[in-house]
Amino acid sequence: MSKMRAMLLESLAPIETNPLKLREIDRHQIKRPNEILMKIDACGVCRSQLHGIEGDWKKYGIPPALPTVPGHEIVGTVIETGPKVTKFKVGQRAGISPLYGSCRECDYCRVGKEHLCDLAEVTGESLLGGYAEYITITEDFATIVPDSMESAYAAPLFCAGVTAYKAVMASEPERGKKTGIFGVGGVGHMAVEFAKINGCRVIGFARSKSHLDVAKKVGADNVIEYSSNQGEFLSSLKKEEGLLDSAIVFAPSESVTDAAINSVKKGGTIVLATFGNIPSFDVTQEKTVRGTLIGSRKDMADVVRIAAENDLKVIYKTFPLEQANQVLMQLKQSKIEARAVLIP
Template structure:
């Protein structure tokens, strides 16, 4: 007989991570309610900085979390233990991943045009519905992505948030051979963006405050790595000296100064992709620069990324921890002590 309950890390109220707000609880297993639902045993769940922002209450004004108590976690990989009677694409025993896009209406203009991640009625894994800091989860087969045997679960999990975020942002930066792209922030997302941009033939310049992140970027193929200075103007001066102005830039560092520096670091007519929450402090229309936002990706984007990962040498740098260690892992992430991506393994 299958177990009827599970362990999960639960957030009852938003609070600083140092106060250990996530509590290890025993909860009833989630149940299949719809014909195409899947009951999934979780094998790995990545730990995202946006989890930290939600847990500490930084995003209350954005309605996140929209339910409490909540089980965080939105980059989930597991094995299907039971499939609803209406499931056709996914079967028992399949290994699948769940990204932040848990579901959408499938009826609006965004959904019908393949941009369901922009749906106004989208549900977000681990924010508006229960997430992956747990042993089991139920999800619709319409919104899961099969994972090939060539990628193990701990390395697959980060594909479902930092991976799709990096993939979408790199595509938005219009990469091409002979074009340079600066990647501001080389952590869980940035270390994947460095590699994906190199696959497109771009000259990649990694930008970070931390030497260990700059060293990681070089190890993963960055053509140059420039230390970020506190002053955007000071940084751009150093960039011009070492590299020259860039054709495009992608911002993953959650800082208005980083966004400002990125805009100043690209040539006139250049392109800046912003993949974080943050305001644009300075912008001059007369330089004809373009600032473009990007967020996660569609179901097709997710499938395309998994295919790229399975057929390439894309290296997902991880460290693994037990589910009960989630508070400590998030505290290390807050203090920039995680090299790239931390993954919880129940």
């Protein structure tokens, strides 16, 4: 059987110990008639992989088994198709999001919310992950990537992009609405843009100047440094902007979530796009707190279309596949400006 290079996680450990090992493993082969085989061109690096590798998310069952190949925002070139494939031809490019598959029959799947399916399969929580040279997937769960997009540009759209888009839509964006983005990194910088496309006034919040600069670069109307002293932070916000109509939280921190809830006016909406607890909630203010999770296949296709139509800025830097440990270390240290992309 043909082999392929992959960064394999054999045991959970701090990223400082270089737990991802470059291995030669069996190359994936088409097993179902509706599958495509892709040669991976690019795979974005998501913070969720860091949490999975280091064992932070064991309580959520992530990863479900070892060994595994991480990576769930993938763009590649189709090199082989199953006999029943009609959507793709050899030579076309396709993208894969965290949503690798679903049952297609439950109440969620029937209404186009297959990402909520109890049997949904997640890319990169098995040996089918993007930190490798090849991957297979059924044609229905792969998205066509237009010729106008470079693979390294498109890859972050397939997790960061759809997560940002879905979170913005959950905030019920409207022209002139004041929306705060808490955490302007790999996901947050795209949320700034999706909110601007929808006509919102967007304020970016981050602890570091580099991330505030990213928010400005992609069109935030204002940026405010986040302070762990909530009183000081809310005072700065009220002085510069007043209270927000909505807030979207990408920073996995209870204190940030609490500050976001308190930064929104009565009757406003707070969207949580990360794991975390809600420290306190005053029901008398009639605020809505809403969770959001990646997106459906339609959401994914919409993100690719909107990115192409609006020349969406995706801020990324490429690295060789073999440097996955070092890249995740930089991510842990907040040294990645926005998104890192691995190139096999």
